[in-house]
Amino acid sequence: MNSIVAEHITKIYPGTIALDDVSISFESGKIHAFVGKNGSGKSTLMKIFAGAEQRSEGIIRLNGNEVNFKSPKEEFEVGIATVFQELSLVPSISVAENIFIGRLPVKANKLIDWDKVYADAKEVLNNLGLDIDPKTIVRDLPISQQQMVEIAKAMSFHPQVLQLDEPTSALSQSEAETLFALLQELKKQDVVIIFVSHRLDELWKIADDCVILRDGKLIGVLPMPESPRESVLQMMFGNLTVEKRPEDLSHTDETVLKVDHLTRPGKFQDISFEVKKGEVLGIAGMMGSGRTELLRAIFGADKFKSGTVEVKGQKVNNPTPNKMRNLGVSMLQEDRKTVGIIARDDIVMNTTMSIIDRLGNGIFYSQSKAEEATNKQVKALGIKLADIHNKMNSLSGGNQQKVIVGRWLNADPDIIFFDEPSRGIDVQSKQQIFKIIWDLSRQGITSVVVSSELEELLELCTRIIVMQQGKFTREITGKELEEMTIDQLYMICMEGIE
Amino acid sequence: MKNEKLSLFLRKYILYIIMIVIGAATTCVNARFLSINNFVNILRSVSIQGVLACGVTMILVSGNIDLSFGSMIGLTGVIIGYGGKFFQTLGMSPTPACIISILIAFAVATVIGLINGYFVSKWKMPAMMVTVATQFLMTGLGGIISGGYPTNEFPSWFTFFGKDRIGIIPYSVLIVLVFFAVFYVILNKTKFGRTIYAVGGNAEASRLSGIDTKKYIFSVYVIMQWCAVVAGIIMSSQLMQGSHSYGGSVTFNVIAAVIIGGCGMSGGTGNMKGTITGLILLGIIQNSLTIINASEYTQYVVRAFLIIFSIWLTTVQELRANATDK
Numbered sequence: 001m002n003s004i005v006a007e008h009i010t011k012i013y014p015g016t017i018a019l020d021d022v023s024i025s026f027e028s029g030k031i032h033a034f035v036g037k038n039g040s041g042k043s044t045l046m047k048i049f050a051g052a053e054q055r056s057e058g059i060i061r062l063n064g065n066e067v068n069f070k071s072p073k074e075e076f077e078v079g080i081a082t083v084f085q086e087l088s089l090v091p092s093i094s095v096a097e098n099i100f101i102g103r104l105p106v107k108a109n110k111l112i113d114w115d116k117v118y119a120d121a122k123e124v125l126n127n128l129g130l131d132i133d134p135k136t137i138v139r140d141l142p143i144s145q146q147q148m149v150e151i152a153k154a155m156s157f158h159p160q161v162l163q164l165d166e167p168t169s170a171l172s173q174s175e176a177e178t179l180f181a182l183l184q185e186l187k188k189q190d191v192v193i194i195f196v197s198h199r200l201d202e203l204w205k206i207a208d209d210c211v212i213l214r215d216g217k218l219i220g221v222l223p224m225p226e227s228p229r230e231s232v233l234q235m236m237f238g239n240l241t242v243e244k245r246p247e248d249l250s251h252t253d254e255t256v257l258k259v260d261h262l263t264r265p266g267k268f269q270d271i272s273f274e275v276k277k278g279e280v281l282g283i284a285g286m287m288g289s290g291r292t293e294l295l296r297a298i299f300g301a302d303k304f305k306s307g308t309v310e311v312k313g314q315k316v317n318n319p320t321p322n323k324m325r326n327l328g329v330s331m332l333q334e335d336r337k338t339v340g341i342i343a344r345d346d347i348v349m350n351t352t353m354s355i356i357d358r359l360g361n362g363i364f365y366s367q368s369k370a371e372e373a374t375n376k377q378v379k380a381l382g383i384k385l386a387d388i389h390n391k392m393n394s395l396s397g398g399n400q401q402k403v404i405v406g407r408w409l410n411a412d413p414d415i416i417f418f419d420e421p422s423r424g425i426d427v428q429s430k431q432q433i434f435k436i437i438w439d440l441s442r443q444g445i446t447s448v449v450v451s452s453e454l455e456e457l458l459e460l461c462t463r464i465i466v467m468q469q470g471k472f473t474r475e476i477t478g479k480e481l482e483e484m485t486i487d488q489l490y491m492i493c494m495e496g497i498e
Numbered sequence: 499m500k501n502e503k504l505s506l507f508l509r510k511y512i513l514y515i516i517m518i519v520i521g522a523a524t525t526c527v528n529a530r531f532l533s534i535n536n537f538v539n540i541l542r543s544v545s546i547q548g549v550l551a552c553g554v555t556m557i558l559v560s561g562n563i564d565l566s567f568g569s570m571i572g573l574t575g576v577i578i579g580y581g582g583k584f585f586q587t588l589g590m591s592p593t594p595a596c597i598i599s600i601l602i603a604f605a606v607a608t609v610i611g612l613i614n615g616y617f618v619s620k621w622k623m624p625a626m627m628v629t630v631a632t633q634f635l636m637t638g639l640g641g642i643i644s645g646g647y648p649t650n651e652f653p654s655w656f657t658f659f660g661k662d663r664i665g666i667i668p669y670s671v672l673i674v675l676v677f678f679a680v681f682y683v684i685l686n687k688t689k690f691g692r693t694i695y696a697v698g699g700n701a702e703a704s705r706l707s708g709i710d711t712k713k714y715i716f717s718v719y720v721i722m723q724w725c726a727v728v729a730g731i732i733m734s735s736q737l738m739q740g741s742h743s744y745g746g747s748v749t750f751n752v753i754a755a756v757i758i759g760g761c762g763m764s765g766g767t768g769n770m771k772g773t774i775t776g777l778i779l780l781g782i783i784q785n786s787l788t789i790i791n792a793s794e795y796t797q798y799v800v801r802a803f804l805i806i807f808s809i810w811l812t813t814v815q816e817l818r819a820n821a822t823d824k
Contacts, residue, residue, distance in 0.1 A: 339702040342700045342766060343700075345696075353709070357693070363688050364688055411708065
């Protein structure tokens with residue numbers, strides 16, 4: 001029997017403790033599930049087992065022996081295989097090459113022994129009961145099959161421990177069932193199986209026990225499937241109190257944005273809603289529910305197939321970000337680093353790039369007006385910086401986020417879309433961004449917020465719409481919203497996903 | 499810390515230092531280097547490249563590349579020469595025939611620029627390959643129109659652009675100085691130029707900040723071809739001859755000058771000051787090597803070292819900046 005044990009594992013990142021004195025043991029013949037909300041430390045613990053992150057303190061024992069590896073390669077040799085959430089396969093080469101990448105068998109003359117490559121790959125796949133041709137190019141396989149290949153690759157190392165990080169997040173229900181059948185099979189093969197999931201329903205189908213982490217601490221281990229749902233949620237969220245939003249937030253009856261039967265096949269279907277002037281509307285939903293895609297389509301960042309968007313009573317044909325900006329709509333992007341900022345340019349450029357055409361007379365650009373607009377936002381938003389001519393990448397994440405908020409405030413919007421406004425910023429900056437959103441509401445500027453942190457939406461928004469698999473399933477408002485707890489909202493977002 | 503300051507100083511002024519060293523060395527060999535005539539000569543020798551370099555700077559700042567403009571130079575000569583001849587057979591006198599042909603050259607340039615811009619911005623095709631294709635297209639068209647033969651059907655006043663002088667200054671030098679001034683103003687003082695920097699810095703972030711990025715990419719490709727028409731006019735005026743084969747070799751010289759001047763290949767950086775410095779440095783090197791009777795091929799070797807060196811300088815800078823980030 002194989003086992004892996006963590007003894008007093010602590011992981012400290014600058015400014016945060018990701019894992020705080022966690023001790024736990026796992027053994028083969030069982031499927032162990034890790035659960036916890038974002039930032040609970042479940043992925044960090046998995047990475048430490050995998051050797052992808054170094055622990056700050058503590059000991060890891062594999063079958064009683066202490067292990068210490070500096071790189072994921074050693075980890076494979078030691079016998080721990082990990083399948084991360086992002087697939088690590090090379091899409092342009094065959095299944096067999098992917099399985100044996102970096103260790104393709106060679107003949108005596110040092111050329112690759114292709115017959116052996118395919119035969120060995122076939123054997124690995126067969127052992128898992130997978131009917132995949134090893135010569136298939138990975139790109140041509142559906143995502144679910146790619147996931148299986150990834151597991152086959154991990155299993156080809158004959159590991160004692162197999163870790164899976166959210167393996168079902170990209171899979172449909174029936175594909176997930178196939179994966180579960182495979183895991184049940186592996187369970188019999190004396191492998192320790194550790195599995196992270198955010199789809200709670202799965203735990204009752206597949207897990208033998210459920211390890212709950214919260215804020216880097218081990219909260220407890222519950223046997224499955226007999227433990228009730230309420231106990232798991234209670235342990236995940238603890239007595240998390242949602243901060244109260246200010247009492248004075250209100251909105252008028254004027255509709256500023258109306259979305260009618262908006263559809264983008266495969267992403268979202270038949271979405272209709274209205275937002276009033278000054279409202280703070282939240283869109284809640286799990287990953288893959290289509291919330292970000294919906295906002296992007298309304299803003300014109302992506303195309304949609306059918307439906308209409310009306311801004312302040314005016315129908316927008318084929319929205320583009322340029323048209324939407326001119327109509328007073330702004331959008332803070334989720335992926336700040338790649339599509340939010342110009343890292344190499346200065347803060348002035350980053351704060352004013354939305355309004356270059358409004359700075360100066362006629363065709364001429366006025367740098368002093370740009371600096372004026374920058375200083376105005378630096379002051380209004382409390383952006384901490386040494387000099388507005390410094391490069392954007394000299395700022396912290398929170399301050400960069402505020403610069404982008406400032407960029408959009410400069411465009412003088414009536415509606416701002418916030419896609420994951422607190423992603424990658426510290427708690428204090430987060431509260432400041434919330435305060436900005438409330439202040440905007442008081443000035444009659446509407447916000448629509450998407451966040452994967454449900455407690456944020458509860459705190460921030462005056463109305464919440466729940467999205468599941470591309471559809472609106474529920475609207476929470478008024479008294480119901482006031483009384484909603486975080487685990488209730490979590491259940492609403494999770495329930496009935498098939 | 500002292501080292502840091504020294505290396506910063508070097509990076510900022512290195513091109514000027516090289517210029518002075520080469521100038522001083524050449525003067526020692528032959529004092530003629532320092533004459534006013536020689537300086538005018540240097541400017542004249544870079545006038546065609548200078549006009550092109552303005553467009554190339556704008557293209558590179560916008561985060562794009564254009565390898566097609568060289569063949570627009572030859573095509574321009576062919577269009578003006580054969581176009582002039584054609585309109586004269588219709589009974590026009592030489593001057594209006596020539597002017598109409600010049601306008602046609604600009605129209606063709608506009609179409610080519612739009613084609614480049616269309617495939618690059620609308621279909622996100624690699625700019626390098628799209629513009630290599632249009633380069634072949636233009637060389638081919640020039641050859642078809644001319645049947646492969648050079649033309650010298652230019653009115654006598656056509657020497658104005660390349661040969662004529664006011665005092666000792668050729669008009670071509672004045673043209674390139676005007677181009678420098680205009681492009682300096684566009685890139686530094688207009689909303690258009692400022693937007694080009696934003697688009698080059700991060701095209702997707704610019705689009706999502708409400709900038710109509712396609713419009714700007716179309717614009718820079720068209721402007722690039724217009725610059726090539728002007729360069730084509732100067733070249734055919736200098737030679738009083740037009741051929742589809744002229745100008746092709748200038749492409750990489752110009753791109754090299756702009757890159758030596760500090761323009762990055764990934765967009766959002768570079769300026770006219772750097773481009774002018776790079777051009778003049780290359781002009782001085784060429785001039786010095788001629789004065790000391792070095793072969794043309796020596797210039798190629800020197801240019802090779804300069805390009806590697808200047809790209810190395812900017813890359814080292816970027817690597818260091820990224821290192822302090824993390």
